[in-house]
Amino acid sequence: MINRYTDLIHQTFDFPQESFEMVDGYLRFNDINLIELVRKYGTPLKLTYVPKIGQQVEKARKFFKKAIKHSDYRGKYYYCYCTKSCHFSHVLDEVLAHGAHLETSSSFDIDLVWKLYSRGKIDEKTIIINNGFKTEEYTRKISDLINKGFKNIIPVLDNKSEIFYYDQFVDTDEYNVGIRVATEEEPNFEFYTSRLGIRNADVLPFYRSVLSQNKRARLKMLHFFVDTGIKDSIYYWGELKKGITLYCELKKICPTLTALNIGGGMPIPNTLGFEYDYQYMISEIVQLIKDSCKEYGIEEPDIYTEFGKYTVGESGAVILSVVNAKKQNDSEIWYMVDNSLMNTIPDSWGIGERFILLPINKWNNGFRRVNIGGLSCDNSDYYNAEVHENQVYLPVNEDDSDEPLYIGFFHTGAYQDALSGYGGIKHCLIPSPKHIIVDVDDNGKLTDRVLFPEQTAESMLSILGY
């Protein structure tokens, strides 16, 4: 009896699950017939399943709505999309179509805001939160939006001197600002305090001595972001509590303060064994804010989030062919794939990020432990561990079929394009894969189209001056 890959998956996880199922021996992802796509377009390919993005926005709203109702919470909830997690227009169009607001991170992000405006995707009422360390150019562009009548721009001060730029460049009678408070990093991190934001102990003195004296700037928002994400851990709850307490103390002396921004960091499945109770976490956050406000006798703030990965991560996948199985010693087999992992899923190399990894075909074959080798000649171009165990198992690829083994990394929709650079020159000149957009038409039927074909040698060589 062989131990089949399908048995391994069914014995290890609850399978099928929300986005993954097997139909006629092939994997489906959100009902997308992946083998059909692979046969139509070939590998390597990246795909974006657009409807998932809107579904995520709606899902989060529902969780907050329920939590707010349950706690009899008086503030409102605002969903902002953190554009840096994926700037593609099909992503922005989808989040905006679902009523999300925006968060920007850099000067060029404001150029993107203007593009969206000229296309009628946003208007002067859209809430746009501006984060990041601001260069003078970035503050000029933010000020320009305010001067041109955008009413809900909220530059979040990353340091105490940033306000002087707006003093100089904004010419309206009043404008909103926020303060980002620096959080303490997780105990095992290299630094104690995040470089982003104003240190906690300086926030109240800064408000008293500078902002409260400013005739035009109105402090509207306190912002903090626990970089390691919204987790049910002592560290997260401790940082959240500190942030809320600071909000309450600030509110006591700052009547214009009405908004608490808890940033991004909502996790998404990175293994089939992922377990996370979104409703529980959101309800606890809302209740914690409510209880603290009651204790301080203040009004409950509107709650803002800036979910990036949560919004767009689950929409993406990278599909590769296994082109060779190299046996390098008695126990190590390398499945060589047809693109670089460093280029296509750079977080797996840079920060050890894991993604859901599943074969598209050959689930009835036996399985074996493998290392996945990227096509570049870089020693670090490999993937050999999953979240639930420190190894990777995939089907044996030698069989009677003419079809190679296809594998997919799923939930890769956030950050990978921007970090890898889309187009441009690539590590070892291995081209960007083709990018396929999958959507649903008015009749609910899945459609697919090529956003970009596979990058050509010519496109790289011309950048290189040839």
Ligand SMILES: Cc1ncc(COP(=O)(O)O)c(C=O)c1O
């Ligand atoms: C200020 C801020 N908001 C939101 C986000 C989005 O985080 P995530 O993609 O984890 O939701 C980030 C990510 O670094 C951030 O720095």
